[in-house]
Amino acid sequence: MTFLSRIHRAAGVVAVLIALTGCATQPQESTAGPQVYDPIEPVNRLVFAMNETVDTFVLQPTAFVYKTAMPDPMQEMVRNFLRWLRSPVVIANSLLQGDTDNAGNATRQFFVNGLTAGLIDWGHGQDWGYRNEDFGQTLGVHGVDGGAYLVVPLIGPSNGRDLVGRVVDIFFDPLTYIVSGPDAQTAITIGRNGTEAVDFRARNFDQINELKASSLDYYARLRSIYLQRREAMIRNGEPAADPLAADGSNAFEEFSPSDRPRSETGALPAKSN
Structure with missing residues (x-):
């Protein structure tokens, strides 16, 4: 498959996803905060169960070996490298959101850390940090509703808007244009x-693991955390008028997944039905 063919195919996927998102968008409601709109919950729960099976038998054991066998400095280098690879996507979306400060910080880190292929974060301790941004957040900043909640095989929680964003971000990633050949791209x-x-x-x-063990309904709890987390990311950490989701929980306010180097995971939220 040629590069042009891949572009046409990806564009077609974007068009279909946008159409599905528009069809699945829930009516506007007067209550603030992320609304739980899960019209295909039985299907989502089935995919969720499949993902949990993969986590239990593949991802969890692999992560255990990774965190116990690999020295902390090497783990940090892996995280720095992954963030460095994603910097162009962050820069593009920051500019689309009109956030020149974040775009500038991401650009500086990309070029300075590029001296060591992103393995070392030279801006640590110098306030060079930047927020992770993606096209799903960009759409949210410009008022696009999340649409239906989705659980994607091997990916996990998402929604129509964020799924479109994942596809569009492919066009912002330089590796899309640098790497040739479908086999190399897939690998x-x-x-x-x-x-x-x-x-x-x-x-x-x-x-x-504790979140799983303490949840009466892990699916519903993770859904609430995901929706609130995405809303918080779109607001760039600014407090919402109403921090509660439609189900009345405040799970994410007390549980923030650690998704950046040196970040700390928050306390677990209280049980919710």
């Missing part, structure tokens, strides 16, 4: 996504 995608998943699971190993 890089699998390797990169797999490494990100293992690293995230390792950093939140005990917290996720």
Whole structure:
């Protein structure tokens, strides 16, 4: 498959996803905060169960070996490298959101850390940090509703808007244009996504396991955390007028997954039905 063919195919996927998002968008409601709109919950729960099986038998054991066998400095270098690879996507979306400060910080880190292929974060302790941004957040900043809640195989929680964002972000990633050949593209995608998943699971190993054990309905609890987390990311941490989700929970306010180097995972939220 040629590069042009891949572009046309990806554009077609974007068009279909946008159409599905528009059809699945819930009516506007007067209550503030992220609304739980899960019209295909039985299907989502089935996919969720499949993902949990993969986590139990593949991801969790791999993450355990990764976090116990690999020295902390090497784990930090892996995280720095993954963030460095994603910097162009962050820069593009920051500019689309009109956030020149974040775009500038991400650009500086990309070029300075590029001296060591992103393995070392030279801006640590110098306030060079930047927020992670993606096209799903960009759409949210410009008022696009999340649409239906979705659980994607091997990816996990999402929604129509964020799924579109994942596809569009492919066009902002320089590796899309640098790497040629479908086999090489597939290998890089699998390797990169797999490494990100293992690293995230390792950093939140005990917290996720306890979250599973303490949840009466893990699916509903994770859904609430995801929706609130995405809304918080769109607001760039600014407090919402109403921090509660439609189900009345405040799970994310007390549980923040560790998704950046040197970040700390928050306390577990209280049980919710």
